[in-house]
Amino acid sequence: MDHSATTATDPAVTEAMLPYYSEKYGNRSSLYSIGRQAKKAIEESRQKVADLISAKKEEIIFTGSGTESDNLAIKGIAYKNRKKGDHIITSSIEHHAVLHTCKYLEKNGFKVTYLPVSKEGIVNPEDVEKAITQQTILITIMHANNEIGTIQPIEDIGKIAMEKNIPFHTDAVQTTGKIPVNVDALGVSMLSISAHKIYGPKGVGALYLRKGTFVEPQLHGGGHERNIRSSTENVPGIVGFGKACELAKERLPEEANLAVLRDSLIKGILEIKDSYLNGHPTKRLPGNANLRFSYIEGESMILNLDMKGVAASTGSACSSTSLEPSHVLMAIGLRAEEAHGSLRLTLGRENTQEDVDYVFSVLPDIVNKLRMISPLAR
Amino acid sequence: MSDGYSEKVMEHFANPRNVGEIKDADGIGKVGNPVCGDLMWIYIKVKDNRLEDVKFKTFGCGAAIATSSMITELAKGKTLEEALKISRGDVAEALDGLPPIKMHCSNLAADGLHAAIKDYREKTGKKME
Numbered sequence: 001m002d003h004s005a006t007t008a009t010d011p012a013v014t015e016a017m018l019p020y021y022s023e024k025y026g027n028r029s030s031l032y033s034i035g036r037q038a039k040k041a042i043e044e045s046r047q048k049v050a051d052l053i054s055a056k057k058e059e060i061i062f063t064g065s066g067t068e069s070d071n072l073a074i075k076g077i078a079y080k081n082r083k084k085g086d087h088i089i090t091s092s093i094e095h096h097a098v099l100h101t102c103k104y105l106e107k108n109g110f111k112v113t114y115l116p117v118s119k120e121g122i123v124n125p126e127d128v129e130k131a132i133t134q135q136t137i138l139i140t141i142m143h144a145n146n147e148i149g150t151i152q153p154i155e156d157i158g159k160i161a162m163e164k165n166i167p168f169h170t171d172a173v174q175t176t177g178k179i180p181v182n183v184d185a186l187g188v189s190m191l192s193i194s195a196h197k198i199y200g201p202k203g204v205g206a207l208y209l210r211k212g213t214f215v216e217p218q219l220h221g222g223g224h225e226r227n228i229r230s231s232t233e234n235v236p237g238i239v240g241f242g243k244a245c246e247l248a249k250e251r252l253p254e255e256a257n258l259a260v261l262r263d264s265l266i267k268g269i270l271e272i273k274d275s276y277l278n279g280h281p282t283k284r285l286p287g288n289a290n291l292r293f294s295y296i297e298g299e300s301m302i303l304n305l306d307m308k309g310v311a312a313s314t315g316s317a318c319s320s321t322s323l324e325p326s327h328v329l330m331a332i333g334l335r336a337e338e339a340h341g342s343l344r345l346t347l348g349r350e351n352t353q354e355d356v357d358y359v360f361s362v363l364p365d366i367v368n369k370l371r372m373i374s375p376l377a378r
Numbered sequence: 379m380s381d382g383y384s385e386k387v388m389e390h391f392a393n394p395r396n397v398g399e400i401k402d403a404d405g406i407g408k409v410g411n412p413v414c415g416d417l418m419w420i421y422i423k424v425k426d427n428r429l430e431d432v433k434f435k436t437f438g439c440g441a442a443i444a445t446s447s448m449i450t451e452l453a454k455g456k457t458l459e460e461a462l463k464i465s466r467g468d469v470a471e472a473l474d475g476l477p478p479i480k481m482h483c484s485n486l487a488a489d490g491l492h493a494a495i496k497d498y499r500e501k502t503g504k505k506m507e
Contacts, residue, residue, distance in 0.1 A: 299439035337412035
């Protein structure tokens with residue numbers, strides 16, 4: 001139950017990709033037939049990606065990952081508009097791909113406002129409006145948070161950005177294929193997507209770049225992707241991404257049904273004494289459940305769940321390579337020891353009520369066992 | 379996360395030895411900080427300068443729980459002087475090693491044991507050397 005980390009590549013996706021590793025190995029820049037074949041496949045995929053987010057085909061730039069898309073959007077706008085201004089607005093709960101890119105720009109002379117969020121993890125559009133100055137050249141706020149699953153009021157922020165004519169980027173890596181994503185309804189000028197979160201392959205992503213929005217390229221070379229992202233195209237990856245988007249569009253109603261399973265999971269887990277929900281009860285990704293348990297630490301919960309065959313993740317520092325608890329959990333106002341006790345379960349297509357019931361059958365014992373060991377539990 | 383945890387760490391984590399409090403403990407060592415995600419309490423019972431019983435309660439990750447469990451096994455039956463010589467490195471070694479990131483943050487058990495002995499000596503008026 002860790003579908004927000006990654007998903008298994010759909011067999012139909014793998015099948016679509018395979019010929020592009022063998023007989024259809026062409027480089028799209030070559031003029032002979034296998035080159036043209038590759039070009040055609042890339043353009044068909046571009047259309048499928050565009051269709052999933054109601055964009056135009058020409059507005060899709062293929063990249064190597066969601067992280068690269070975020071970097072291209074943020075650094076690309078910043079460096080393109082340096083003469084116009086130096087101010088960027090973002091939130092304090094962004095993915096590291098956005099947060100660390102903003103930190104990098106700060107070191108290079110830009111100013112960044114990190115907006116706070118409510119205790120349920122939602123950015124207030126009024127705060128965005130208030131933060132805007134004459135120098136603001138970019139607003140970047142994620143569509144939904146990867147840890148606590150909160151869905152942000154992107155439409156409202158989009159209206160503000162459009163009114164003020166400020167480029168607006170959203171990281172939609174967690175939402176695309178899970179909830180409806182329509183670039184016009186959201187009012188964004190840029191949007192990042194990743195293939196491996198929607199049952200596609202790893203190593204491929206895309207940036208939606210609205211017509212009339214210009215970014216400074218971050219990779220220079222042979223002029224691929226309209227001279228915005230040079231690199232020989234990852235043809236099999238792009239084909240797989242296209243297939244994954246096509247399937248995601250068809251299966252969007254199924255994803256919505258995950259919310260029923262999620263609510264059942266959350267309700268059942270909250271029966272455990274001293275457990276709490278992190279994030280918003282309804283404005284959250286259909287597959288995301290993030291809870292915290294007093295007196296115990298997340299990694300030890302995850303190791304125990306793993307022994308019982310359940311994959312999960314935590315915002316505890318102990319599970320990551322950094323020594324600090326999750327910046328998202330700290331931003332919603334949790335104390336460090338509360339953040340350490342968090343558990344994220346993210347449901348996907350394969351999960352059933354049976355899986356949820358299985359969690360109910362093993363989790364209470366795990367929590368009890370760890371509380372018996374904990375000096376904090378009285 | 380569990381990347382790099384030895385089988386021995388996982389075995390101690392899954393079946394920790396000597397969990398609990400000693401109601402009439404002769405010394406208690408409290409180390410760590412909940413902010414860092416690790417908190418360890420080590421209880422000792424001393425008889426004739428030997429550790430007759432050692433128990434623990436720990437809030438923390440897999441490494442924190444496994445090192446706590448291991449220290450109780452290493453320390454039981456030792457004289458106080460011998461027990462004070464048990465180092466963080468000894469605990470890690472007895473567990474067939476710990477991931478580098480865990481060596482500093484979660485390998486607190488030796489400190490906890492030493493703190494418990496210090497507490498005992500302070501209570502009984504004997505100075506720590």
